[in-house]
């Protein structure tokens with residue numbers, strides 16, 4: 001298995017291009033199931049999770065053409081679709097459950113494996129099921145699979161989500177586009193990935209209002225058609241690379257970055273003493289030699305501070321003067337980076353959903369590993385600032401969500417390389 005070696009202590013300078021958003025692309029791809037005409041996605045990131053979704057769609061009978069060098073994915077879900085999403089693929093990636101809504105809407109039936117365990121929390125699917133039932137789907141759990149039917153087609157309904165769920169909002173939004181009548185989704189997620197999905201569906205002929213607010217209204221239509229759509233920039237990749245000059249020192253321009261994608265995160269970053277400026281091409285993050293300051297962080301659904309940047313922010317705060325409290329409210333087991341950061345000299349005390357981080361003067365390199373994507377990249381960030389060498393094992397987690405990470409950071413002066421294993 002490959003690992004990544006980081007030799008710390010280098011300040012950074014240069015530009016990093018931000019790729020298309022993994023989590024937007026992972027919901028736009030299953031939207032292709034809603035029409036027999038091709039959906040072409042541009043600015044698609046080149047990541048292993050995207051390849052997994054492509055394999056899943058192929059197993060359902062779609063043709064997926066990938067012009068990797070041009071970052072284009074063309075997906076055709078012709079007439080002959082299979083409606084069974086097999087455990088062997090679904091267990092590799094939870095976002096596979098996003099085929100459930102589109103299959104029910106287009107085919108009137110779906111059998112989708114439950115994804116099973118996850119490193120960061122239980123992550124059930126009850127809200128997806130609740131939402132689809134409100135649209136008239138009959139759902140049954142059997143043999144580890146969700147068996148769904150919608151005889152006579154889905155019907156518009158009102159969905160009141162008790163908590164905000166990105167995936168459940170996406171599944172219901174896609175299903176509602178082909179349901180008869182009007183669907184109202186209350187307490188909908190407001191993430192930029194939801195806005196991207198709604199815009200893409202609208203380009204395919206759907207009638208949707210209110211995306212980006214807590215109430216989304218969908219007027220069902222008879223059929224959708226093909227479209228070409230550009231995937232939004234990856235706000236989590238953006239936030240991660242904003243933290244690189246913040247922790248290592250220096251100044252980096254994030255090409256394609258927009259402040260509104262990461263506003264609450266950027267505000268917190270500035271409170272630590274880092275400068276964030278808009279430029280013509282994106283955002284520039286600069287840190288002069290001064291010591292960082294501690295801040296408190298609480299993760300929340302968008303527009304709050306994203307859970308997907310909590311691990312990376314913790315890496316930064318290990319070096320800030322004073323004590324920071326990081327409260328994780330979305331997932332119950334998302335502090336697995338903390339014990340690894342301790343091995344690099346950090347002082348962190350985790351109690352339930354809160355981690356208290358007492359800033360230290362310096363971190364030291366160490367061999368480390370993590371069990372999820374964002375935890376792994378937080379260790380790379382810590383390695384950029386640590387004295388000596390840090391080796392991050394289990395790089396396949398990073399390859400799920402960060403494209404050409406070594407190249408992007410190396411291009412700004414970081415001493416980082418992949419060790420083939």
Ligand code: EPZ
Pocket residue numbers: 023024026094095121122123124125126127128129163164165166167168193307308330331332373374401
């Ligand atoms: C999406 O996951 C993202 N994944 C996650 O990114 C992200 O952390 C998460 O949203 C929160 O922003 C993709 O978009 C592919 P949720 P999702 O449903 O949709 C609970 C990354 O690192 N819940 O908004 O699965 C759930 O357990 C990943 O890129 C239920 O209780 O997240 C959690 O506590 C990791 N029942 C909360 O809701 C349900 O049916 C929010 O989860 C569904 C969710």
